[in-house]
Amino acid sequence: MQTHPFSIVLLGLLLSTPPRASQAPQVPAPTVLDALAKEALGNPRAHTLLTQLCSVAPKRLSGSKGAAAAVEWAQETMLAIGLKNVRKEPCMVPHWERGTVERLTLLNKEGEANTDLSVCALGGSPPTPPGGIEAVVLMVRSFDELTQLGEQARGQAIFFNRPMDPTLSDPFAAYSGAVDQRGGAGVAAFKAGARCAIVRSMTLAYDDNPHTGAMRYEKDACVPTVAISTFDANELEARLALNVSVHVKLELDCRWFADEPSFNVVGEIPGSELPKEIVLVGGHLDAWDLAQGAHDDGAGCVQALEVARLIKALKLQPRRTLRVVLWMNEENGGRGSAAYRDLHREELGLHVFALESDRGGFAPRGFESSSTGSSLDVLARIGEKLGAYGVGFVNHSAHVGADVGPLQALGVPCAGFVPDSARYFDVHHSALDTIASVHPRELELGALCMASMCLSVANLDKPLDRIPLPSGEKPKR
């Protein structure tokens, strides 16, 4: 198109009830948001930080040397930004390694190797025995179908091939509707007497990239399990449709090691008036090992750091303490977020808000919050100011993020940043999740919206309502 000046007007958010006067949001004055935006968009640093992280620790699955390097980088970066109380907080993490062999081969009638398929071990898979496993492929779409196979499944390779449903408007809903296969294939196939499992990759893309991710591991009770690219899943399905027996050979030398010591990394901008009250912002440092984890969740880490940097750059001091937390081990254990909860249990009542970014570094769409009622209204009013930067909603959701989950369960009002998700599962947990797939401006717009949200909540007169506890228990304050 040509030169047609136009302006995006702030969109209105439907607020069912106006906020009570006592909870009127203390959003930054327009000049503060303007200043944040000017710094973020005129002097963006999130993508530069992400480039550093992806370079220093391109592979950083929990327990790896890369994860240790990421911890050191995070600590140094927090110090460079000028955060206070920078520290590493210990946690023990699981340690699984992919090894060097992951091969699924189609065998011809003579049992000779024919074609290698595009696969990767699922995270946590046991290895195959030396020499690999040979089996006949049986395709199922669900665990029920596996059960119906009965004795037929014994000794075979079970191929879980239910796709993510592309007709759902929300790719995360499509993911949720299919990912049970990734989590449960190994154990279910073991119970059925099968020798190995093959799971269709969790993606809406049709390409040659297998996507890894966590599977449930039970010692001596799950079989070696791989993800297969969607191209090869379709290819395999087409072969099976010919009603011929498809023989495969699987070789994996991935393995488990003893738990390793690791760390969450924490730093702060102390609050000016209520320094004991905490607004937390974070992402997770660990990432799957097929690429750089640039979107998942390097993006969330650098956005959390950039929130702090923007506030420092403007020489602002929020009323409450802003705490940046970069968690370890979100991907295959959640040990970091559990350790944070346990170490800080006594001060969780002073955590007034916890915001997580863990859905990729794409253009902002909105926020989800565990809050309801007038507290949700307060957040919605803050979000409304961010319409020009892409925020279109602040919705309630019962689950807003894995790493803030343990805090939410103990009453902390939590939120998750929601970027556009059309491209997310193309790269998620695959070799495509590299720095090249993250757009600098989209990433920075997210950091800007998160900064405004955190600063606004840190400056509220009255904190958000606590989240009701299922048990009725109240954490100490």
Add this chain to the structure above:
Amino acid sequence: MQTHPFSIVLLGLLLSTPPRASQAPQVPAPTVLDALAKEALGNPRAHTLLTQLCSVAPKRLSGSKGAAAAVEWAQETMLAIGLKNVRKEPCMVPHWERGTVERLTLLNKEGEANTDLSVCALGGSPPTPPGGIEAVVLMVRSFDELTQLGEQARGQAIFFNRPMDPTLSDPFAAYSGAVDQRGGAGVAAFKAGARCAIVRSMTLAYDDNPHTGAMRYEKDACVPTVAISTFDANELEARLALNVSVHVKLELDCRWFADEPSFNVVGEIPGSELPKEIVLVGGHLDAWDLAQGAHDDGAGCVQALEVARLIKALKLQPRRTLRVVLWMNEENGGRGSAAYRDLHREELGLHVFALESDRGGFAPRGFESSSTGSSLDVLARIGEKLGAYGVGFVNHSAHVGADVGPLQALGVPCAGFVPDSARYFDVHHSALDTIASVHPRELELGALCMASMCLSVANLDKPLDRIPLPSGEKPKR
């Protein structure tokens, strides 16, 4: 991130006044939108069509063989989709060709060639004389600065280096704030007595790609003009900051030819009840010649075609006629849209709505409309149903698109589809505007939203209010 089911709730749109009962929107019943979405997302065709267009007519500037091939492809595609009254409507178009030489060379002190910079001729530039032009570079940020140079400018190369402002929330506003340089550099430099002009590329990206686009051409009254990549613009600026004289040599063999006959391409789904009343949807077939014009505006063309295909696939017949119009010559003349207006002047009163897509094939954000008041409310209510697919606003704007502009000026209610714009100017008018930069799902989501908008308006009981004419003139109905 891991497996956390969540759902995006439809966002509310702030409606200042509820629609009048008589104008209650006749949006498709939920089952119709659901069916459209199921077809669009389960059996998407927009990206396949775009791949065809980019393959059949990878370069299709007005007057070129590629443009003629695009016209034939469009006609065949409309017939294949099952449209009626498919035809080519003639228009004469300008014909400019880039030629084979476009070189800007830094010269060393001895006047020898040193470094070639990344440049491209602006569309419409005259060629240099044989042997090229040698001149000293003078940098300005505005036409005022050029005027202030006075006699100093005579015989020199004027370097217009005012960047798009990245701190503006809307990249289109940043574009509008800089693109005067591209349009006016050649004529202004001529008036100042300069020998050639160099314009910083219109993009927020820092890379090595020059971005072309239309410049104002006046015979014998403008100088040869090139766009320079932002990397090389910064490099040139840094050299000039050393206060040394920078000599360059410019060679261009682009040229103008006589106007050529060309066509808009038109096809229809006749309306069931009011076949003379028309809902128009379109994009422009021509594109700049550095790449495939995949976003600008192949995306808009295939989205308009996909709107019709989706409606046909569901065997729906709208009350009013849906007319797909693929305009020629948006980029450097607007002759196609003027010809459409002139040929259809007698039936413009029967054009109840015209929707244009010409801002790239990115994920949907909303719509802009020339309508106001209760008619804008009607459109907003339709948009509200599309929240799950990314539509967050239906805003009023005085200018919604170049190709619907001539219709809007004669009273037709018009709208422009607004996708996300963070990445648009990275590729716009450059060698990066290829099929690889268009995401299939993002493109299809736009087509889906456009289909729902067009179908809803085509089925309204009462048409939208006409746009008031500045002259008070009323087109015949």
